[in-house]
Amino acid sequence: xxxxxxxRTDLQVSELSYGAARGATxxxxxxxxxVHACLDAGLNLIDTATGYDNGDSERVLGEALVGHDxxxxxTKYCPYENYSPAAKYTGSPEALISSAEESLRRxxxxxxxxxxxxxxxxxxxxDQFMNDGCYDALAKLKQxxxxxxxxxxxxxxxxxxHQVLQRAVQTGAFxxxxxxxxxxxxxxxxxxxxxxxxxxxxxxxxxxxxxxxKQSGLVSVEAALECVRHHVSQGNLxxxxxYADPALFDLLLPYSVPEAALRYxxxxxxxxxxxxTRSPERxxxxxxxxxxxxxxxxxxxxxxxxxxxxERQVL
Ligand SMILES: NC(=O)c1ccc[n+]([C@@H]2O[C@H](COP(=O)([O-])OP(=O)(O)OC[C@H]3O[C@@H](n4cnc5c(N)ncnc54)[C@H](OP(=O)(O)O)[C@@H]3O)[C@@H](O)[C@H]2O)c1
Numbered sequence: 001x002x003x004x005x006x007x008r009t010d011l012q013v014s015e016l017s018y019g020a021a022r023g024a025t026x027x028x029x030x031x032x033x034x035v036h037a038c039l040d041a042g043l044n045l046i047d048t049a050t051g052y053d054n055g056d057s058e059r060v061l062g063e064a065l066v067g068h069d070x071x072x073x074x075t076k077y078c079p080y081e082n083y084s085p086a087a088k089y090t091g092s093p094e095a096l097i098s099s100a101e102e103s104l105r106r107x108x109x110x111x112x113x114x115x116x117x118x119x120x121x122x123x124x125x126x127d128q129f130m131n132d133g134c135y136d137a138l139a140k141l142k143q144x145x146x147x148x149x150x151x152x153x154x155x156x157x158x159x160x161x162h163q164v165l166q167r168a169v170q171t172g173a174f175x176x177x178x179x180x181x182x183x184x185x186x187x188x189x190x191x192x193x194x195x196x197x198x199x200x201x202x203x204x205x206x207x208x209x210x211x212x213x214k215q216s217g218l219v220s221v222e223a224a225l226e227c228v229r230h231h232v233s234q235g236n237l238x239x240x241x242x243y244a245d246p247a248l249f250d251l252l253l254p255y256s257v258p259e260a261a262l263r264y265x266x267x268x269x270x271x272x273x274x275x276x277t278r279s280p281e282r283x284x285x286x287x288x289x290x291x292x293x294x295x296x297x298x299x300x301x302x303x304x305x306x307x308x309x310x311e312r313q314v315l
Pocket of ligand 1: 018019020021022047048118119153154155156178205206207208209210211212213219220258259274275276277278279282285286
């Protein structure tokens with residue numbers, strides 16, 4: 001496993017990190033086995049959130065990580081009533097502080113490595129978060145040593161061109177951000193990643209497989225073709241060749257679609273590619289993607305030609 005510097009935090013983070021969004025409630029034993037397989041493979045950053053599995057993700061992680069104090073945990077406070085793009089902003093400094101205290105309790109830690117504002121989705125609500133005491137509360141937790149580093153994540157379904165992160169990164173207020181980058185939403189490569197490099201902000205990439213379900217996403221040829229069909233039907237791609245060609249993804253061979261998708265992310269100037277799975281076997285497959293040079297220039301150029309114009313996320 002190779003490690004990359006997480007911007008100004010100076011933390012050395014494994015190129016592949018673990019997204020703990022699913023599995024803690026339904027299959028806690030399997031979830032713990034997967035977390036342990038991650039640690040054994042050298043992954044040292046785990047992403048969770050208060051809202052994942054209603055707190056079970058943090059709670060079961062707390063159990064899994066007893067005796068693994070070196071594992072870095074990133075968790076989040078969501079200042080909205082839910083995860084939908086139109087959800088009402090409900091952030092408050094009091095709620096943020098009590099959410100962080102709950103996270104510490106569930107995770108059985110006395111400090112959080114990284115705490116993010118979760119899913120900031122409009123410029124207006126970013127401004128609210130910065131000015132209503134929420135940001136000050138984050139900064140205070142850092143000052144008190146309860147949190148080592150602070151940042152925000154975006155909601156790419158609402159902000160496919162990363163307006164929120166572009167503004168946030170330039171304030172200089174954040175140590176790290178979590179952002180979407182994958183080969184069917186490439187916009188971050190030109191917009192927010194250069195700003196992160198310039199401002200020395202660490203970058204944790206989410207949705208490398210476009211938050212796949214079995215039906216649509218970058219997990220198989222069939223699911224990737226379905227994702228392309230969604231883009232065509234929403235006018236994000238033209239209804240013409242080669243987008244309807246069943247052999248569209250042959251260009252990725254000999255890589256599978258998910259392996260190529262992870263390689264695509266790692267070929268960029270990002271700190272770590274965060275992917276979720278509920279099985280150690282899947283994790284073993286994903287570990288195949290971590291050998292440099294990741295993806296060659298010819299495939300990167302072709303993927304850009306095919307999908308680089310997409311500016312909206314379609315799940
Ligand atoms: N706004 C935000 O802050 C935000 C939003 C979204 C995600 N996140 C974070 O980012 C992490 C990564 O996001 P994600 O899009 O990867 O979602 P995810 O919720 O972690 O799901 C990934 C999906 O892809 C499947 N998968 C993984 N590797 C595969 C492979 N090699 N072949 C086939 N299927 C594979 C997994 O299925 P199995 O479980 O069956 O293996 C899982 O269903 C999340 O876990 C979460 O921590 C943050």
